[in-house]
Amino acid sequence: MSAKETGFVSCVVYVHNNEKELEHFLETVYPVFERQFSRYEFLFVDDDSDDKSIDIVRDYFVSRGGCAVTVVSMGYYHGMELSMAAGTDLAIGDFIYEFDSVWIDYPSGLIGDVFRKMLEGYDIVSAHPSRFGSWKSYTFYKVFNYFSKADYDLQTERFRILSRRLFNRIDASSKSRVYRKALYATSGLKACAITYENQTKDRSIISNEQRADRMNTAIDMLILFTDVAYKVSLMFCMIMLAFMLVAGVYTVASYFSKHRPVEGWAPLMGILSAGFAGIFLLFAFVIKYLEVVLKLIFQKKQYMVASVEKIR
């Protein structure tokens, strides 16, 4: 690397009980920043870790001069979306790296590649592993991309870099930065991904809490950013309508036929209960939909930060 890049770069890292991976992460990422950028800061978002993660960060930076390092401690477990929103809100860089995980299965040079790609005129550049996680995330992205109105396909990403322009746009149009990936994808700005060959899957340990959080995020994203819920409920509505029509025809026919069924009450009750069941199911969708909309629009404070500490 000849000359250092002069733009101000922020690096936001999500940390949740990562004491095993953090040291390797710091040793890989920090030297890249030191070598490549003249002005940068690190922000570690500690999502209520109860291990030594933050001590590792503290110890690592004690002996290293130069850049600002901040630890944002979340008041309680918030999940990745809210925590990263807190981190990027605080970042001051013209370019912002988001490391959703401290797991490293890519060559360190990729961090610089992503930056250079961005300078070619992209506002979002992500690093995408060729082999990735579970069938669950695979299915999620398949469904999401099929139904979404976004400009580009979402996929598993290890980290990404984003421009200040993108954040300005999102801040101006949206109340929160939750469901980031979908927001970025629907921002209308240019995005691209660099795919790299990874040998191993992300083996960092995921707690049940995190798993539930991811699942919840996935469902919320599907409902908010795709029309899948709308389509399913509409389809259901149509089936119910057809069913009711058939039942109606049958009722009319049996009414006028000479051989009235002896057990005349049974079909009628059947139709009624089926109809009501369908209505309630529809309500379930409506309620879930409304809940998410409410959450996004009316919940003013999206996260509670316990402290912001600049450790150097």
Next chain:
Amino acid sequence: MGYDRIILGAGLYGLWSALYCGKKGEKVLVLEYDSAPFMRASYINQARVHMGYHYPRSYSTAVKSAKYFDRFCRDYGFCILEDFNQVYATSSRFSWTNAEQFERFCKAAEILCDRIVPEKYFKSGMCDGAFLTQEYTYDAQLLREHLLTEISRIPDIRICYGARISDIEQDGCCYRIRLSDGTDVSAPFVLNSTYASVNQILARLGFEPFRIKYELCEIILCEVSENLKHVGLTVMDGPFFSIMPFGKTGLHSLTSVTFTPHVTNYDTLPKFECQERSGGTCSPEQLGNCSQCAARPGSAWDYMGSLARKYMRDELEFKYVESLYSMKPILMASEVDDSRPTVIRKFSEGPTFVSVLSGKINTVYDLEEVLDV
């Protein structure tokens, strides 16, 4: 030589007190460590004439600031810049105070606060409220000249620059101070208005120190574009910044909550790693002048500039000119409620020893009470 009052420190509080006492016909000596007055915190600060806006979580501080605001403007109008729009804004995120709370607070404290559209100065979505307020900035150099001229008219006030105190002790009903050049002075009343050195003086006398922390602070002076010339912006109460006219210098001062303090020390006496590199000019027992120190930290312009640019509209431009550094003592009690009280403490009576510690210029009038005794 005997005096009626000895005042330690030729900052605003020191010179103001000297003048106040001199006018009453008392014989006053001011001892200043630096070679000129107003070399440190009186000059190196945001130069705000506080109206109270800064303390949305401390109602009492706000009310007191507002009370003295008018009086200070009346007394020192010549050094005050008034004709600019002072805008306070609340950040959409990470703020301890939101727009509604701020508005309510101003109403309660009876200070001016007119809502304006945040997008006039800030990027869309960054601030949830912006307010036009009434707050001014003072020019430390003009104030200094004025005080010196006034003082020069009173022959009974003497200012001794470059004073090195080698010893202070109680001697009957007086305090006796020996300087390193052999001068011996005494007075029945000593005012310690040394600001950051307040505990260093107290330690020499064995008095109980103030509970303070020390921050080595940097203030950046900027040249600004025409559209920012008559505007001061403060995004408050959180990890934010302020850019506002710096007295009548034509420059703006840029500060930030996170990046203005470079190093913090929680000891009773200020102990910093850079003191070892200061070439003997600074120690925990005697602070040097940070702005002139060879070991002063590098500028945080990269950080402060980026932070401000993140919030401010792109067409509002500002450019780095220079950095000023000073040591700032902060009373530990003021962290939670954000108050900045002026503390005046009397350590002994007959002879009297008084220490004052304040981060605001317009509360200087608080001293009247203790000087009138």
